[in-house]
Amino acid sequence: MITTKSDDDVLFIGLWGKGGIGKTTLAKALYNAIFRQFDSSCFLANVRETSKDSKDLVPLQGKLLSEILGQELAVSSVDRGINLIQERLCHKKVLLVLDDVNEVRQLDALAGECEWFGEGSIIIITSRDRHMLASLGIDKYHIYEVKTLDHCEALELFNKHALPRNNEIVIRRDLVDTALHYANGLPLALEILGRFLRGRGEHEWKSTLSKLAKSPNEKINGVLKLSYDGLEHHEKEIFLDIACFFKGRTINYIMKVLDSCDFETTIGVQVLVEKSLIFEDGGTLCMHDLIHMMGMDIVKQECLGDPGKRSRLWLYDDVHYVLSEDMGTSAIKAIVLDLPKPKEIHIGPDAFTNMRRLRGPICLPNELRWLEWPECPYPEWCSGPKNLAGLDLRRSNIYVVREQFKVRI
Template identity: 65%
Template structure:
């Protein structure tokens, strides 16, 4: 029994002509024997205490019961000759044999033990680096010492981070402590094939109840069969790569499906699936990327094993590690592909990766993107192409202006490990960002003007300088490290009728005339713009406007048409002398006029605006009127 507790042995007691209850709670001869032992060694004897505990635990295990003299229901002797009569003992089930048929009894035990020996460990990974410490953490969450409950435990994290590897490792570490076990791999993929879920249910039952085969005729019947056959068995079930709640409903609906002590482990990229299925947050384990030390060890094992004669500079190794950012999938794929190659091949591979991601890695990561709804895909691509590392509140403003469901969209991306929020910014793994950018490039490899998003220097300038934009373009963001003078003509955006987002920073236009913008534009930032842009006649959808640090003297002629405008930044405009009439923009929430040194007065509408919540007049406040005492709004005024 000590060996069993250490996880070294599976124990199946044989109750030979003795009732399991006599062993579990000492009665009759066992009670008398224990009394004699206590008389000999003393009631406080550690040895006697251990003997009692061992017998009690053994009596609580499922095993085989061989009775003396034909006990059982009528006809049991005949049935025992060909197989056991199952007799319930508390929460345990004991195959019950009648005396006189010991040969059949022994044959049955041999068959059962042979079946258990067929339960073999899983192949985890060629180099399971960093696994042992994580297995120990999972053991704590599984709380295997608790035998009266059923736990569902969730492993979640981004694609390629090692969830399946960890699930296999914990399976190997604990599966012999259960009466039956099953590892269902690639649930997402397998459940989508014809009759795929039925096949998964049949496999689960056959693995747990070794030596038996099942035919399932429908998913509903399969679920009932799982409950019926497993509700009194202590089982370990791992459902790997789950991506939809219905898969869990069909394979492990709730804890009542399984016997006490059972553990159900679910791996997924989507944390919300675990939440919606009722998995306790304390039983969720986020599988994170490897730290630098473990990442280096894993990469070296794949890249250099057996090829030590090839010397590669530490700089190249560091560049690969920087590219992989601790993602085991990337470390394994790149290590194997670079194995046995020289430095020139390493350099060339890194050059290729800087332009397009590795296909094997990309295909795995892209699964998370493919499962998103269209609006969430739009949000993800905008962050990947434009906003990684930017302030989260700013990103929410921009995306909200595009009529996306930003709050729920960001939550979904976080739950699916595609983005994360860190210190008020939105971040994502470099390989996930690269995957998102590659999705956009795949829209048209040869013609940037036919892609939905432009952010690369050459692509943006080729399209704008050549006036070759199309309806495909939805967003353009170009941020240069320092000001550059470029000629962008008045019709550069004319054909981009679906353009919703335009951000140009440090782009100084040498053309001084008005630029024509489409009415679909929702967010427009062009600090240092040479002139005030113009829109077509008709309703405007602009929500955010940033014309800071320009020489504009007044606002757009069509300002009164911007009924959806919420955010205006006209800071650092030395030629601006008059604040706009805010009654033309009933939804305006923020107005930044800081640094407008020659602003002569504040328009009286500012005092009565119902939704304005931030007004920044820093530096220029001393030159404005009316005074703050006439204020009747609830905006926050930023002034010296």
């Protein structure tokens, strides 16, 4: 239900959520339901894609004006477009949808102020970035988070695409459940996967689902990765660390570890939340399963054939191979191995020698920032000043801290 303080208000509404969650679909449904209540209306789709450059905003301004006014106007520049929107639409009750907005400059050019539009106008903006919506002045009561589908809704949407009523192929329920678990309520994944599996037999379903458990679907991954691509460098680093190592860990623990690596973790984590890449749940940081898989895939793609040339290692087989075969390189920044029970790995004295950039999980590099190694044998460090900020060697036989380290209590 859309509510305003009065019929004279110009209302800005934000639809916020992760990629593929259904923001555009919801905006279209809302647009189609109410557009007849306005003097004129316009739905500008894919603003992100159609305005990658500042000059691309001019055609969008022209389209907005022509659809609302019903006539073509010459828009020579962004500034001229802003003036025309202000002059021509300030007395019109309009419904305007700006779909997939990702930069403030787009809003500044298309719907910068309430005063640009006539009384009773409604401007709906879909975005993955909650902070950007808030920066426009949209209050928290008019920024609506679009959430994943519940099980019944997901099953209905998936069946619509994968198992239509005229479908003659019978698919086992456990395979359907596996597909639903993979999509985890994300409409885009349900639609793409459903369409791909439609008309296929059980063996093909099993093969497809087995493949997806190992590597993400490229179409789904591509949509989700747009949010990652829009991050700054340090935000990308924090995201990849959380995806590879810290999903489901407490916020305090994550902050402590990443702050030791000279990240500005507080603002970095907040940006990731605002861009729908992670969320907080009971003091822990979580992310959607497909976003989690997307993050891990980014690291795997750094070097498909050689884990020793990737920035992060977390799988037992990869860690075992790199350490036991002395295959580490300067590309490796962090190693985290969380095993349900101890396993023996034979590590040579030079296993860490080439890992010059290692900053957190025998001669350990001085750039190491965080080390947790229960039941650790006595470690050796390279000579020179140390950057270690966190050390946990519980259940080891080490009782004395070397003079190389300054102990802060």
